[in-house]
Amino acid sequence: MSTGLLYALAGVLLFVMGMAGAIIMAGALRKILAFNIMGSGAFLVLVGLAQRDGIPDPVPQAMVLTGIVVAVASTALALALARRLAADGDEER
Amino acid sequence: MPDSAREFFSAVFLVIGAFFYLAGTVGLLRFPDVYTRLHALTKADNLGLGFLVLGLAVQAESLAAALKLLLIWPLTLAASATVGYLIARRARALGISPWLRPEDR
Amino acid sequence: MNLALVFDLLLALMLLWSAWRALAAPNATRAVVMFIVFGLFLTLAWGRLDAPDIALAEAAIGAGLTGALLLDAVRTLGESAGADAGGARSPWRWPVLAFSPLLAVILVVAVLEAPQQLVDLPAVVERNMGLSGVTHPVTAVLLNFRGYDTLLEVAVLLAALFGLLALAQGAASAATRESFLLHTLARLATPPMIVVAGYLLWAGAHQPGGAFQAAAVLAAAAVLLHLAGLLPAWVAPGRLLRLGLAGGLLVFLAVAILPLAHAPLLTYPPAWAGALILLVETALTVSLGLVLAGLFLFLSGRSLRDEETR
Numbered sequence A: 001m002s003t004g005l006l007y008a009l010a011g012v013l014l015f016v017m018g019m020a021g022a023i024i025m026a027g028a029l030r031k032i033l034a035f036n037i038m039g040s041g042a043f044l045v046l047v048g049l050a051q052r053d054g055i056p057d058p059v060p061q062a063m064v065l066t067g068i069v070v071a072v073a074s075t076a077l078a079l080a081l082a083r084r085l086a087a088d089g090d091e092e093r
Numbered sequence B: 001m002p003d004s005a006r007e008f009f010s011a012v013f014l015v016i017g018a019f020f021y022l023a024g025t026v027g028l029l030r031f032p033d034v035y036t037r038l039h040a041l042t043k044a045d046n047l048g049l050g051f052l053v054l055g056l057a058v059q060a061e062s063l064a065a066a067l068k069l070l071l072i073w074p075l076t077l078a079a080s081a082t083v084g085y086l087i088a089r090r091a092r093a094l095g096i097s098p099w100l101r102p103e104d105r
Numbered sequence C: 001m002n003l004a005l006v007f008d009l010l011l012a013l014m015l016l017w018s019a020w021r022a023l024a025a026p027n028a029t030r031a032v033v034m035f036i037v038f039g040l041f042l043t044l045a046w047g048r049l050d051a052p053d054i055a056l057a058e059a060a061i062g063a064g065l066t067g068a069l070l071l072d073a074v075r076t077l078g079e080s081a082g083a084d085a086g087g088a089r090s091p092w093r094w095p096v097l098a099f100s101p102l103l104a105v106i107l108v109v110a111v112l113e114a115p116q117q118l119v120d121l122p123a124v125v126e127r128n129m130g131l132s133g134v135t136h137p138v139t140a141v142l143l144n145f146r147g148y149d150t151l152l153e154v155a156v157l158l159a160a161l162f163g164l165l166a167l168a169q170g171a172a173s174a175a176t177r178e179s180f181l182l183h184t185l186a187r188l189a190t191p192p193m194i195v196v197a198g199y200l201l202w203a204g205a206h207q208p209g210g211a212f213q214a215a216a217v218l219a220a221a222a223v224l225l226h227l228a229g230l231l232p233a234w235v236a237p238g239r240l241l242r243l244g245l246a247g248g249l250l251v252f253l254a255v256a257i258l259p260l261a262h263a264p265l266l267t268y269p270p271a272w273a274g275a276l277i278l279l280v281e282t283a284l285t286v287s288l289g290l291v292l293a294g295l296f297l298f299l300s301g302r303s304l305r306d307e308e309t310r
Helices: A003-024 A028-050 A058-092 B003-030 B034-059 B063-093 C003-024 C028-048 C052-077 C093-112 C121-132 C137-145 C147-167 C180-203 C211-227 C239-261 C270-297 C304-309
Strands: none
Touching (some): A003 A028, A003 C003, A003 C028, A003 C093, A028 C028, A028 C052, A058 C052, A058 C121, B034 B063, C052 C270, C137 C147, C137 C270, C147 C239, C211 C270, C239 C270
16 A cells, blocks of 8 residues: 555545534534544545655645645634634623 | 765664653653653653754755754754743642652652 | 555554544643644654645644644633533434444545546646746646636635634733743744745745745744734734735735736746746735734634623
């Protein structure tokens, strides 16, 4: 088995784990963590699968590089939403 | 320096570095409280890192690359000393008392 | 079985274990710390996959900046936000747990039996490197061959920041006076970090590095300064800051539109490609650095609960 394929398979498992977590976890923070793990799994599949023959492929690498930056931005936005939700929940109580 | 000598010194430094990392990790897992674990992390691992970058610098293609590698060490030292201090201070603020040998308690 | 594959297998197992711990840890702080550990393992994995560019970004952004954001969120949201680790109350718990292994098997088989690529992308990139204006393939893809994606991605980042600004409310906490040691470290570390960012930006043309990694280092410097109490949290962007935040996208857009007179969007004349990419990357480094720092500094310390109890 090549290095690329191995990490692609690990990525698949991370994706499924993250997806299950994002659905069944109750806390907003855990959902955000699960969503990030899901994304990381997708990144690993993208790069690992393209490089299963052992040749570095700059195209998926560049995509994942931008993906990581988008992931942190969406995480920050999600955390801002979670804070707002928590604050509004407090007001209703 | 001939290449064989370079590789020899590099391997020796890398093995020494790995040994200190191993010691630091054993300390992290086996030491009884946060203060002693910090001790293992900030001392053993930093020494290990020093030997690792030294081992890699010996193999570096150019002097500039070697110096860049060696620069990693003081930067990490400064960061880990500060972080070690902050964690210890926080632990003390939380009221965690240092571990003592049973006969000293 | 060779030694490298054993290492890969071990690393893959550590990835799965740390991800599992991040989801199943009993309290929120522990979960976030395990997520940071997961990010560091992932950095190693990118190194093993011959992707040093991604490894740099993952270390600085995936593990570093995301970790700082999450820890800050735990502080303001409180442990309760992540307390319900088991998810026992979710009605979807059993269906999802039953369906997940099935999905995993299907996806694993799909990955194992995925057909070979029809287009040999690395070879296509290799053939066109001469036209790209740079010699590092990832930078060539990022800013020339697939510049369109990067342009939109910068816009998405800015949109996320707008959303965050619309949501953030409550007074930002004043900078606290932190320990002398952290203060000194922040003062000492900031100039080298700026130099490193400049170096990464310049190196991007011919080796791993570039605007994204450089911006991540700049943002990390800003976060460090803030945590040391030297840089107050941002409340609302003034005119200069707004220009800085949007400048990268505006310069990129201008460079994209300029050749429209005689070529499609984002086609650089090969003779000018190198200079134009450097211009775009420089603008992106400053803007993305400010945007990434803004993700932290606009949110930081806005403890809504504290304000209400006061």
